[in-house]
Amino acid sequence: MPQKTITIALMDPPYESENLTTAFRLLDVMARRGHNINVFAYEGASALAFAKQAPHPNPVHGKNVAEENHPTTKDQITALLALAAKNGGKVDWVNCGMCVDERGVGEFVADTRRGSPADFHSFCEASDNVLVIPTK
């Protein structure tokens, strides 16, 4: 399959909805196939790349941070970018600027950027296909 450019819009915040589990599964497949991926992280999803996310222990189960091995979405995004690059694709991950300002999550992991809905419009115009994953 020749390389495609695919845009995904996300709206759910981290650690709440199964939508994001499914979204990351889709992004993983796209990265493995070497496609170029555009992500527009809107509303709550603008916190997915927040750099100050931290894994936590689980005192109820008596586990420290390492034993709990709590996944963070910022690390999943970093891994996604590396996987895409390894397979010849690239990821343009845009965090909605107004959304991050509202939430105080304006510090992003490397190689993601601030943007606006205008970026989503540009993504749509330049993509082979688009999938919008709305909140419930």
Add this chain to the structure above:
Amino acid sequence: MAEYLLIESRDPFESNDVGYYYELARGLSEAGNQVTLLLIQNAVLASRPSAQAPQLRALVSTGIKILADDFALQERGITKLLDGIQIAPIDVVVDHLEAGHKILWH
């Protein structure tokens, strides 16, 4: 004729909107389009033979291809499906994206 992938993430016991989405699939199919309905997340609960989901059952054998996400089934311990519903990996969504089909998520 267009090709559609309709992704349903909710189960019909959670939201009445699911019934409308099934009807959208039927309408698109009856209008001559090629339609695939993919059940993901809680939507796979309706694929059990014991589920009271008459609207989904009514879609079987209408020409609509009905798929259920393997991961969602495994998470929920579902091993038996209604006749006419096939198990599929999430890769099928990327297949449709690559092919330029129209994709909706509910």
